[in-house]
Amino acid sequence: MYAVTFAKGQTPPVKGFWSMTLYNDRHLFTPNPLKRYSLGTKNKTLKYNSDDSLTIYAGAMSPGKDKEANWLPAPNGTFSLYIRGYWADKAMLDGTWTPPTIEKEK
Secondary structure, eight states: OEEEEEOTTOSOOEEEEEEEEEEETTSSOOOOTTOOOEEETTOTTOOOOTTSOEEEEEESSOOOGGGGGGEEEOOSSOEEEEEEEEEEOHHHHTTSSOOOOEEEOO
């Protein structure tokens, strides 16, 4: 399981919307029971942490019912994550904003 945590107020700076999308090793969506392939601004059920940060989980197994709203189901094996910013703010374009690191959960 992997986790990407955006600090409070540090989600991708956009005027439109942003998403994090998961692809398999052939750069295709992987069928999953949630039929979920991306998470972001348009997902109204995302759960923020008590400090107002946002953690998105990616992995083959659910991170648990309490975190499932923020889970991108992944295949076993290789996959990739992409952050997309639609109508990106200057900070996203000039590199002032940088995405958080991907952490491997224990």
